[in-house]
Amino acid sequence: xxxxxxxxxxxxxxxxxxxxxxxxxxxxxxxxxxxxxxxxxxxxxxxxxxxxxxxxxxxxxxxxxxxxxxxxxxxxxxxxxxxxxxxxxxxxxxxxxxxxxxxxxxxxxxxxxxxxxxxxxxxxxxxxxxxxxxxxxxxxxxxxxxxxxxxxxxxxxxxxxxxxxxxxxxxxxxxxxxxxxxxxxxxxxxxxxxxxxxxxxxxxxxxxxxxxxxxxxxxxxxxxxxxxxxxxxxxxxxxxxxxxxxxxxxxxxxxxxxxxxxxxxxxxxxxxxxxxxxxxxxxxxxxxxxxxxxxxxxxxxxxxxxxxxxxxxxxxxxxxxxxxxxxxxxxxxxxxxxxxxxxxxxxxxxxxxxxxxxxxxxxxxxxxxxxxxxxxxxxxxxxxxxxxxxxxxxxxxxxxxxxxxxxxxxxxxxxxxxxxxxxxxxxxxxxxxxxxxxxxxxxxxxxxxxxxxxxxxxxxxxxxxxxxxxxxxxxxxxxxxxxxxxxxxxxxxxxx
Amino acid sequence: xxxxxxxxxxxxxxxxxxxxxxxxxxxxxxxxxxxxxxxxxxxxxxxxxxxxxxxxxxxxxxxxxxxxxxxxxxxxxxxxxxxxxxxxxxxxxxxxxxxxxxxxxxxxxxxxxxxxxxxxxxxxxxxxxxxxxxxxxxxxxxxxxxxxxxxxxxxxxxxxxxxxxxxxxxxxxxxxxxxxxxxxxxxxxxxxxxxxxxxxxxxxxxxxxxxxxxxxxxxxxxxxxxxxxxxxxxxxxxxxxxxxxxxxxxxxxxxxxxxxxxxxxxxxxxxxxxxxxxxxxxxxxxxxxxxxxxxxxxxxxxxxxxxxxxxxxxxxxxxxxxxxxxxxxxxxxxxxxxxxxxxxxxxxxxxxxxxxxxxxxxxxxxxxxxxxxxxxxxxxxxxxxxxxxxxxxxxxxxxxxxxxxxxxxxxxxxxxxxxxxxxxxxxxxxxxxxxxxxxxxxxxxxxxxxxxxxxxxxxxxxxxxxxxxxxxxxxxxxxxxxxxxxxxxxxxxxxxxxxxxx
Numbered sequence: 001x002x003x004x005x006x007x008x009x010x011x012x013x014x015x016x017x018x019x020x021x022x023x024x025x026x027x028x029x030x031x032x033x034x035x036x037x038x039x040x041x042x043x044x045x046x047x048x049x050x051x052x053x054x055x056x057x058x059x060x061x062x063x064x065x066x067x068x069x070x071x072x073x074x075x076x077x078x079x080x081x082x083x084x085x086x087x088x089x090x091x092x093x094x095x096x097x098x099x100x101x102x103x104x105x106x107x108x109x110x111x112x113x114x115x116x117x118x119x120x121x122x123x124x125x126x127x128x129x130x131x132x133x134x135x136x137x138x139x140x141x142x143x144x145x146x147x148x149x150x151x152x153x154x155x156x157x158x159x160x161x162x163x164x165x166x167x168x169x170x171x172x173x174x175x176x177x178x179x180x181x182x183x184x185x186x187x188x189x190x191x192x193x194x195x196x197x198x199x200x201x202x203x204x205x206x207x208x209x210x211x212x213x214x215x216x217x218x219x220x221x222x223x224x225x226x227x228x229x230x231x232x233x234x235x236x237x238x239x240x241x242x243x244x245x246x247x248x249x250x251x252x253x254x255x256x257x258x259x260x261x262x263x264x265x266x267x268x269x270x271x272x273x274x275x276x277x278x279x280x281x282x283x284x285x286x287x288x289x290x291x292x293x294x295x296x297x298x299x300x301x302x303x304x305x306x307x308x309x310x311x312x313x314x315x316x317x318x319x320x321x322x323x324x325x326x327x328x329x330x331x332x333x334x335x336x337x338x339x340x341x342x343x344x345x346x347x348x349x350x351x352x353x354x355x356x357x358x359x360x361x362x363x364x365x366x367x368x369x370x371x372x373x374x375x376x377x378x379x380x381x382x383x384x385x386x387x388x389x390x391x392x393x394x395x396x397x398x399x400x401x402x403x404x405x406x407x408x409x410x411x412x413x414x415x416x417x418x419x420x421x422x423x424x425x426x427x428x429x430x431x432x433x434x435x436x437x438x439x440x441x442x443x444x445x446x447x448x449x450x451x452x453x454x455x456x457x458x459x460x461x462x463x464x465x466x467x468x469x470x471x472x473x474x475x476x477x478x479x480x481x482x483x484x485x486x487x488x489x490x491x492x493x494x495x496x
Numbered sequence: 497x498x499x500x501x502x503x504x505x506x507x508x509x510x511x512x513x514x515x516x517x518x519x520x521x522x523x524x525x526x527x528x529x530x531x532x533x534x535x536x537x538x539x540x541x542x543x544x545x546x547x548x549x550x551x552x553x554x555x556x557x558x559x560x561x562x563x564x565x566x567x568x569x570x571x572x573x574x575x576x577x578x579x580x581x582x583x584x585x586x587x588x589x590x591x592x593x594x595x596x597x598x599x600x601x602x603x604x605x606x607x608x609x610x611x612x613x614x615x616x617x618x619x620x621x622x623x624x625x626x627x628x629x630x631x632x633x634x635x636x637x638x639x640x641x642x643x644x645x646x647x648x649x650x651x652x653x654x655x656x657x658x659x660x661x662x663x664x665x666x667x668x669x670x671x672x673x674x675x676x677x678x679x680x681x682x683x684x685x686x687x688x689x690x691x692x693x694x695x696x697x698x699x700x701x702x703x704x705x706x707x708x709x710x711x712x713x714x715x716x717x718x719x720x721x722x723x724x725x726x727x728x729x730x731x732x733x734x735x736x737x738x739x740x741x742x743x744x745x746x747x748x749x750x751x752x753x754x755x756x757x758x759x760x761x762x763x764x765x766x767x768x769x770x771x772x773x774x775x776x777x778x779x780x781x782x783x784x785x786x787x788x789x790x791x792x793x794x795x796x797x798x799x800x801x802x803x804x805x806x807x808x809x810x811x812x813x814x815x816x817x818x819x820x821x822x823x824x825x826x827x828x829x830x831x832x833x834x835x836x837x838x839x840x841x842x843x844x845x846x847x848x849x850x851x852x853x854x855x856x857x858x859x860x861x862x863x864x865x866x867x868x869x870x871x872x873x874x875x876x877x878x879x880x881x882x883x884x885x886x887x888x889x890x891x892x893x894x895x896x897x898x899x900x901x902x903x904x905x906x907x908x909x910x911x912x913x914x915x916x917x918x919x920x921x922x923x924x925x926x927x928x929x930x931x932x933x934x935x936x937x938x939x940x941x942x943x944x945x946x947x948x949x950x951x952x953x954x955x956x957x958x959x960x961x962x963x964x965x966x967x968x969x970x971x972x973x974x975x976x977x978x979x980x981x982x983x984x985x986x987x988x989x990x991x992x993x994x995x996x997x998x
Contacts, residue, residue: 050600054821056593057580057602057699061735089817091866095839100820157839292866294875297705297814299735 010256033060054098074111331360352389519570569612592850602699619654649679674928681954692935696731721749755789760896773946816862903954
């Protein structure tokens, strides 16, 4: 068992420094350097050609759309865009990389020197961006025959090169300093803000659980804010927002224990394990390969014209923190309400629901309560829960029109999620409409009065607040499908 | 039959188009010639007898149906085995790729097929084009038709020897440091290295991507130009391919006119280390050009001195990376796959067994030159020299329209003579390497036999990038003048090969 120091104590004694590397898989139709499709889920090796298989004689050509996406990401991160840059070869032998070099960028990235503002507890942290560069993804190995699915103990490995050559943008931050105890939250907020930005740009599906967006977290500790940086570890396999925060927190706690024990933190990569909430040692960095980078001679340099860059700047979406501020005001939410909305990842669904015509507070209510609970139960993202913003708006309209009440609305949601159709269809099919027909209600009220003579007597005697018990009885009889306000009116009429 | 073999490609193309000859009989004549003499020459690694005849018949049928094809339709060609071609093996002269079949055609291959050029087979070469004598082939050396004890040069010795031995009127070579031009000089054939980017590299198994350039090989200047025109032009599959029209090479090859042209003799490319017979032939040719109305100037390119050193860093660096894909996991020869070795061991064993000594030497040098801490001193410095050489060329082309030198310091050397001395071997390429480093156009034309050994001498012409046509103007003028003196093409003076009597 790894020794850990309590987090508060750890950040009391040490100053954490963090660097984050995020790989974004672009959603271009074809690969980075050939015309093969990038569609997910095709039969293994069905989306390959001589270029992405690295066959003798084949050579790459650059996907212009991927360059455009890279520039837009760079601009959205407030980066400088290189006037001229080259690809480079990163040389190492690995079975899932058929050329045995990866085409990447080295000292001439397409975008550099930017920043992204992220908000934690109402406070803005500016995360400085070192660079964003273009590269190609590798293939995928499946190790067969072992107990763990890892290469150790496997009898053989299967290779799928469909992913090989899919365009990636790697975004690297400068060292993030001064976040102190908030470091794990800043990490999460950064990845989340970046993910939202990428989504808003429309350049990637940006779904962490599908590996469209992958994060490596570099963490080190130092004695104080003016000391030199300590030895860092690079934690890989951090594949959810929650994991980003937990992994950084864990590394702070673990490294503090190592340092407290008078030992040195090893320069190494570490693997994050979601199940145990801990990291384990990967490969030591000392023996890391010398990648022998050199400019890729098969590709001419990329030289985006300033006109093109400015034209792309015109296509950028509103910066995420600015958008949140604008929406808080427009929707009339309190800071606290908006913070919950952001934390629940509900900004986009609410925005779309409001756009469909729903009152902001009503939209917030459905997304943050009923739908959030169901998404949580299903273990999916809010947007995947199975109800569209338009359906939420229709639902609220049925409530506003008094066709159903809030309680019945929950059953309507169940119906929509069960695939029974649009909210109105569910109401019809399940017979959920509220009864406001006086004939039926009057009979039910009479029954309730007859069954509860004591309570009826109290109301006759002026204790109108006792009507609640009779209303309850009526609602019970009507299986909840009664207009409660009308029931109250009828009781008061009959007993006065 | 001999009559067919000695005709030029242009003549054969015209005869086939006019119905005076069929492609099938022309192709058959060359296949028979290969049968007769290639046991001595060993120009071919693979002869595609059936495929060639089938292609020939298809061209004949199209012509019979009234289709108008290009000027070389139906004419046979020998393809350097570094180019992929569906249906036949592609080995790049390496045991590593013994039996390998590529699933796609190189752009050059495809353009030849589209033009109706008949591909007879694949020619021998130094392994992965590393060498200057074809002795580094994994499948044994090729012999020079002028003297079977001598090398035909390299790496494209097979293509040059096939053309010189009348086994094919046309061939494709690739030139990284002289692999088209030096074999041209050694065998008395014409070889052109087009401007870098002029001919697509897609499907050429890469040696050094920033230097490699495919080009035409033939016995006459016009044939070379006609072939050049077929294979050149923009290819979207090669990022470094030039997106502009091919220079008017065929018109230039027909012009034969150098009057008023300024011809720059590079002072650094001559003197010590150059054979007297080579220098004499070179001097005679320069005088000839002056007589034909050209203006002769002297130019100095001081940085050419460093070209060889820069080349032997840039080339190994790029090839160490380009050859990483040959690890027997997905294709090629696999060694040690017996259940007792890991994938990594199989990679090592396969590369150890599949690659020859010269390939290993260059991979090791290149890996070292790119290593952290050495990059700036080696690869970085070499790139700076490359820039200086480009500047030398720029300055020289201010004073001259083309530059000239001997193609090689000596005529063809003996088989086995330099195999133990890599540096002596590398020095063969002194004159040809600068053009690869600068990416401009250059060519070797046969200008007679050396008084020293009666072996052919090549005259090297260098033109600015995108001005490939100037090479052909010089070449055609010399060819016209020389054939008057010689009473026919130089190769008509080559000794008769003994197999031909069979």
